[in-house]
Amino acid sequence: MTFRKIIALLAYLLPLLVLAQQKKPNIVWIFSDDHSYQTIGAYGGRLESLDPTPNIDRLAAEGMRFDKAYVENSICAPSRATLLTGKMSHMHKKVDNTKKSVFDHDQQQFQKILQKNGYQTAMIGKIHLPGKMQGFDYWEVLPGQGKYYNPDFITEEGDTNYKGEYVTDVITDRALNWLENEREQDKPFMMMVHHKAPHRNWDPAERHMGKYEDVEIPEPENFLDDYATRTTAAHKQEMDIATSMNLERDLKASGDLYANDPRFKSRYEKIAKENMKGEELTKWKYQTYMKDYLRCIWSVDESVGEIMKSLKEQGIDENTIVIYSSDQGFYMGEHGWFDKRFMYEESFRTPLIVKWPKTVKPGSVNTDLVQNIDLAETFLDLAGAPIPEDMQGKSIVPLLKAETPDNWRKSLYYHYYEYPGAHSVRKHEGVANKRYKLIRFYGQDVPNGEEWEFYDIKSDPSEMNNIYASTDYAKSISEMKTELIGLRAKYGVTK
Ligand code: SGN
Ligand code: CA
Numbered sequence: 001m002t003f004r005k006i007i008a009l010l011a012y013l014l015p016l017l018v019l020a021q022q023k024k025p026n027i028v029w030i031f032s033d034d035h036s037y038q039t040i041g042a043y044g045g046r047l048e049s050l051d052p053t054p055n056i057d058r059l060a061a062e063g064m065r066f067d068k069a070y071v072e073n074s075i076c077a078p079s080r081a082t083l084l085t086g087k088m089s090h091m092h093k094k095v096d097n098t099k100k101s102v103f104d105h106d107q108q109q110f111q112k113i114l115q116k117n118g119y120q121t122a123m124i125g126k127i128h129l130p131g132k133m134q135g136f137d138y139w140e141v142l143p144g145q146g147k148y149y150n151p152d153f154i155t156e157e158g159d160t161n162y163k164g165e166y167v168t169d170v171i172t173d174r175a176l177n178w179l180e181n182e183r184e185q186d187k188p189f190m191m192m193v194h195h196k197a198p199h200r201n202w203d204p205a206e207r208h209m210g211k212y213e214d215v216e217i218p219e220p221e222n223f224l225d226d227y228a229t230r231t232t233a234a235h236k237q238e239m240d241i242a243t244s245m246n247l248e249r250d251l252k253a254s255g256d257l258y259a260n261d262p263r264f265k266s267r268y269e270k271i272a273k274e275n276m277k278g279e280e281l282t283k284w285k286y287q288t289y290m291k292d293y294l295r296c297i298w299s300v301d302e303s304v305g306e307i308m309k310s311l312k313e314q315g316i317d318e319n320t321i322v323i324y325s326s327d328q329g330f331y332m333g334e335h336g337w338f339d340k341r342f343m344y345e346e347s348f349r350t351p352l353i354v355k356w357p358k359t360v361k362p363g364s365v366n367t368d369l370v371q372n373i374d375l376a377e378t379f380l381d382l383a384g385a386p387i388p389e390d391m392q393g394k395s396i397v398p399l400l401k402a403e404t405p406d407n408w409r410k411s412l413y414y415h416y417y418e419y420p421g422a423h424s425v426r427k428h429e430g431v432a433n434k435r436y437k438l439i440r441f442y443g444q445d446v447p448n449g450e451e452w453e454f455y456d457i458k459s460d461p462s463e464m465n466n467i468y469a470s471t472d473y474a475k476s477i478s479e480m481k482t483e484l485i486g487l488r489a490k491y492g493v494t495k
Contacts, residue, residue: 063355086376086391125194204295
């Protein structure tokens with residue numbers, strides 16, 4: 001080939017290569033802390049009529065809603081470490097929220113691989129993994145849990161304080177600033193917008209205080225659960241609304257902390273005036289908790305709307321995949337609880353919604369078993385980047401294309417480690433498929449060192465009936481035990 005021809009060929013190929021590079025989809029991953037699927041309108045259920053999330057619902061209407069998305073350890077820092085590494089807690093080693101387990105930032109994480117494969121990466125908001133972030137061109141994160149008001153943020157360069165501002169709004173503004181002004185326009189990107197809300201103590205933005213004021217929030221059917229069939233763990237937890245939720249910090253209705261805050265004046269008056277007790281007080285606590293939680297969600301939902309609007313205005317919405325998910329589920333009064341940690345459905349399960357223009361069928365619903373170990377590989381797959389062998393999930397890209405492989409997983413492994421700890425939930429592991437769930441509580445403060453529960457999710461979706469002792473189910477229980485042993489081996493669980 002002559003020199004001239006080579007030049008001509010290059011002149012022809014180069015723009016195509018640039019075009020191919022640009023065609024790689026952008027990914028915007030909006031995430032929240034402790035957002036239950038029960039409080040997303042698109043998921044239906046008893047709270048749907050409150051219309052809690054119009055923008056997230058729009059995302060679901062334009063994308064795919066995953067109805068069987070789960071975590072492998074229903075707690076914050078481990079879940080985030082799993083999302084970054086694509087590995088189970090015992091593999092990335094951040095098994096609980098305590099300082100005893102440390103997340104080593106030097107380890108492999110999906111964003112580092114994306115970066116090496118031509119993606120710009122940004123992380124804004126809550127990450128809950130102490131230490132400097134790696135693999136991000138831009139990062140601005142909350143220290144630890146962060147604060148709702150006057151939040152501090154940490155960047156590569158140092159700390160910033162946002163005086164007088166509300167955390168969800170700061171995260172949204174910083175994300176929009178990066179999206180509109182800071183990123184390199186000609187490169188594909190992955191932007192993570194990870195909100196603090198609606199984490200405890202559910203402190204809403206001033207502008208949302210009027211929402212739900214005169215509304216009666218429906219209670220779950222098992223609000224007054226007495227745990228009759230359950231083992232020790234459910235009886236001994238410290239996450240029930242009746243006794244573990246406090247009037248001061250959680251409900252902002254007594255004590256000094258919020259005494260001069262006009263947002264909560266009427267609550268203080270009610271608590272001081274009416275001598276509420278027993279069931280009446282528990283029900284009032286539930287109403288107040290739910291309203292504050294839903295008000296916090298409202299800011300997150302606005303954030304989703306603003307980011308979607310910005311993508312459209314920049315003309316990049318068609319080539320941008322938008323994902324909404326959370327670090328795990330949360331109890332909205334089911335079993336009388338708030339918080340998470342247990343392998344029961346409300347906290348084991350988590351929201352997952354994906355909009356992918358021209359690929360995902362708008363308004364579609366997927367019911368395959370997916371887990372938080374899958375997202376890292378999914379991001380790499382979407383970016384056409386290599387997927388390391390030692391990641392433990394599976395890319396959900398085929399599911400997004402409505403092409404679930406025949407050998408897709410039929411069961412999920414779960415393991416919770418933080419005991420003794422906040423809310424006193426005993427250590428447990430378990431296995432679930434679409435029909436049954438087997439849970440083994442073990443270790444400290446579990447009688448005889450081990451207690452089992454078994455649920456038929458089909459006939460008992462609220463998990464009120466532990467049928468581990470039932471001879472009718474002996475065969476299924478034994479099969480699930482075998483499955484548990486198999487999953488432990490598959491994922492390399494040794495403890
Ligand atoms: C804090 C909360 C707990 C919550 C943990 C973990 N208490 O300790 O209710 O379970 O965080 O949450 S608080 O009174 O300080 O808010 S997580 O999202 O980080 O896992
Ligand atoms: Ca959390």
